[in-house]
Amino acid sequence: MKSTSKLAILSMIALILFGSCAFFMRNLMFGGVVATYEEAALDHSKYSEKWISYEAIACLGAYCEETETYSFVPTGHSYYYLMWMADGSIMPMSVSKKADREYLDKLTDATYDYIDGKTRMIEMEPRTFTGTVKIQDSEVNSYYTGALDEMQIYESDGWVIRTVLLDCTSSRTGYILLCGGLVLLPAFGIVFTVITAQKEKRKKMNPEDEYLPR
Numbered sequence: 001m002k003s004t005s006k007l008a009i010l011s012m013i014a015l016i017l018f019g020s021c022a023f024f025m026r027n028l029m030f031g032g033v034v035a036t037y038e039e040a041a042l043d044h045s046k047y048s049e050k051w052i053s054y055e056a057i058a059c060l061g062a063y064c065e066e067t068e069t070y071s072f073v074p075t076g077h078s079y080y081y082l083m084w085m086a087d088g089s090i091m092p093m094s095v096s097k098k099a100d101r102e103y104l105d106k107l108t109d110a111t112y113d114y115i116d117g118k119t120r121m122i123e124m125e126p127r128t129f130t131g132t133v134k135i136q137d138s139e140v141n142s143y144y145t146g147a148l149d150e151m152q153i154y155e156s157d158g159w160v161i162r163t164v165l166l167d168c169t170s171s172r173t174g175y176i177l178l179c180g181g182l183v184l185l186p187a188f189g190i191v192f193t194v195i196t197a198q199k200e201k202r203k204k205m206n207p208e209d210e211y212l213p214r
Contacts, residue, residue, distance in 0.1 A: 032051065033051045033052065033053045033130060034047065034050045034051060034052070035047055035050070035052055035053075036052065036053055036054065036055075037052055037053070037054035037091065037133065037164075037166050038054075038085075038087075040052045040133045040164070041091070041133065041162055041164040044133040044134065044135070044164045047132075047133055048132070048133070048134070049132065050132065051130055051131070051132065052130070052131060052132060052133050052166060053128055053129070053130050054083075054091075054093070054128065054129050054130075054131075054166050055086075055126050055127070055128045055129075056083060056093075056103075056104070056107060056126060056127050056128075056129055057084075057085075057086055057122065057126045058083070058084035058085075058107065058111045058114075058122055059081055059082065059083055059084065059104050059107040059108045059111055060081075060082040060083075060084055060090070060108065060111060060151065061081065061082060061108045061147075062079055062080060062081050062082075062104075062105075062108075063080055063081070063082055063092075063143050063144055063146070063147035064079075064080040064140050064143035064144070064147075065077060065078070065079050065080070066078040066079075066080070066094075066140065076096055076169070077096060078094045078095070078096050078169050079094065079095055079096065079101050079104075080092060080093070080094045080140060080143070080144070080165075081093050081094070081095070081104050081108075082144075082147060082148075082151075083166075084111065085162075087160070088159070088160065089159065089160035089161065089162055090148065090153060090159060090160070090161050090162065091162040091164070091166065092136060092144050092162070092163070092164075092165045092166070093129065093131070093165065093166040093167075093168060094131075094165060094166070094167050094168060094169055095129070095168045095169060096168075096169040100129070100168065103127055106124060107122070107124050107127075110122050110123050110124045129166065129168045130168065131166045131167045131168035131169070131170070132166075132167050132170070133164050133165065133166055133167070134164070134165055134167055135163065135164065135165065136163065136165045140165075141163070144163075148161060
């Protein structure tokens with residue numbers, strides 16, 4: 001098979017991949033917030049790949065840090081926090097942005113000041129986070145349950161412990177850039193295919209050019 005034919009096939013495959021990516025991620029790229037965490041946690045599969053909001057009012061601290069790598073090169077970090085909800089239940093949430101971590105760390109301090117009786121209320125403005133809901137993987141979940149054990153937070157004592165994670169590590173811009181990167185692949189492939197085809201056509205019309213010094 002000629003190189004031009006191979007490139008054309010690869011370009012078509014890349015276009016199909018882009019179309020599939022754009023179709024399945026359309027809600028994440030173009031959709032708005034469809035539910036609150038309280039609603040989505042009841043049936044997280046129904047809200048998969050959709051934006052979910054949550055208003056943070058109290059935090060009991062971080063319980064896990066995860067480093068994402070590509071070929072042993074760190075590409076990002078995820079930080080997991082125990083969120084104390086308005087209804088008294090506990091939920092897991094992950095963030096990656098520095099500003100989000102700084103807010104949650106300060107909210108943690110303000111929450112414990114309230115718990116220890118230093119303040120009459122949590123003296124920080126609530127903040128709304130946006131992310132997607134999913135089940136934590138087994139390793140992260142073990143840190144979650146371990147942190148709850150250490151804090152002696154048990155369902156047998158009346159606590160409601162939620163296991164659905166609100167993942168706030170991704171953004172709409174990130175998904176758009178991802179799909180945008182995919183569309184560049186076939187674009188470059190098509191351009192390169194056209195240029196290569198033109199060169200091969202010239203060679204056939206002028207075979208003596210093959211022996212000329214370059």
